[in-house]
Amino acid sequence: MSLDNEQVQHIALLARLRLADDELGETVEKLSRIVDFVDQLAAAPTDDVVPMAHPLNAVQRLRPDAVTEPDDRDHLQQNAAAVSDGLYLVPKVIE
């Protein structure tokens, strides 16, 4: 098993997921299988291969610096659970 219980609990915390005790074993096993599967790639000889980010070797396109998105707040905020004076409201963030 490439991952242990502690690592998976840590990842779950970072992802804000709560794992019940009876879910942990299965999750560790499944995630380990994924990691092992991907690890096979490490076996391929890639010393002379230039890293590629796109199948057609495309590079990032750049857009001109222009404002193209007008204010659409009232429309967009119809999706929000709660708003006040134009602000999105969320449960109090305590620092």
Added chain:
Amino acid sequence: MKGQWEVVIGLEIHTQLATVSKIFSGAATAYGAAPNTQACLVDLGYPGTLPVLNREVVRMAAMFGLAVNATIAPRSVFARKNYFYPDLPKGYQISQYELPIVAGGELFIAGDDGAQKRIGITRAHLEEDAGKSIHEGFDRQSGIDLNRAGTPLLEIVSEPDLRSAREAVAYMRKIHSIVRYLGISDGNMQEGSFRCDANVSVRPRGQEKLGTRAELKNLNSFRFVERAINFEIERQIDVLEDGGEVVQETRLYDADRDETRSMRSKEEANDYRYFPDPDLLPVEIDAAWVEELRSALPELPDAKRERFVAQYELKPDDAEILTASRALADYYEAAVSAGSGAPQAVGNWVIGDLTGALNRDGLDIAESKVAAEQLAGLVDRIADNTISGKIAKEVFDAMWAGEGSADEIIAARGLKQITDTSAIEAIVDKVIAANPGQVAEYQAGKDKLIGFFVGQVMKETQGKANPGVVNQMLKAKLAG
């Protein structure tokens, strides 16, 4: 003993780039808009949206790199920095990690020993800003304004080459000056366009290994940077001298209390799980573009300062002040070329009375109420002895109040210096006759009283006599 400790500081400066639209979306970046009126679907992290990189952001970052003699990466990569906070709707910030756009630069400051000191710049990378959380005024809720989300930032990371709060501020000022010269940021600290985190540690002098550092956040003025670092240095030395250990942590500077405080909360927060953002391809900057940008670089602060010293024979300290901002330097040069050639005198007026008036009224040099040509006219009238330096201050104030050119004010207020020596002589005689007691004392050896007599004559002439002439005449008459 403070002397046995060496301070090591590195700065991370966040500069907001002066684009009209965001780094990955076409929403506006104007400061001070009503909440969420400049936050589009991309900024709000809606599913199905994709970031498209702003060309101007790439150009600005490359310009900065060239200005600090750094390498512009021919290929750089955006990465996701993952964390949860309500002002970051996507759950990750798009930043750069392994392949930043700018690497390995340098600049020079006046070091603590007075000599030029090289400060290394590790890297500068592009990233998006987060939104703002407002905690006051809501019952068990926070308000989120995402106008700032997606605003382009250039994060400039220095090497740990700084050895005092003073050096840190000198470095920060130099970066501030460079980004404003390049026109890539307005550098407005009140609006948060230019802010800084400081990594501070101390170690016994002579020890190679760095001490444990604390990261200071929330430093949004030059004064706060200096005060926060100085507080932190004292705090760490106290901890070490009491036999304790400095804890690696993030500390927040509280300007009201002038102290730094631990931000305990986030033990796990530094696990950002960076990975290349699959929504963005590598950014390529070809050599031709780099050369085009290099040829478009303006004269930078250091070069301008050296030219000012050579061309105008200014004192180096004055040249430093006059070239701190491009606008001030341009004003100075306009004033020198409009006048009949007294560059140091023009410099003194710009640094002294003009800067004083700007600060007093909270104005920028671009908003000066005295134009460069007006100031040149004033300096010329002092140089040709039309008015004394003292009267010139009155004329300057009148120009500031909008009363016209120096010549107009001198004429309207009758301030022209009395050059007719017989007129001055009559007043000198009158003053001597009116003060027999002081005359006797002076003649008995109390030389300092000459100032009293000069003052009396200047008062009689309402400051319009040439003090040099008055002085000479008084001395001759009193001696006789």
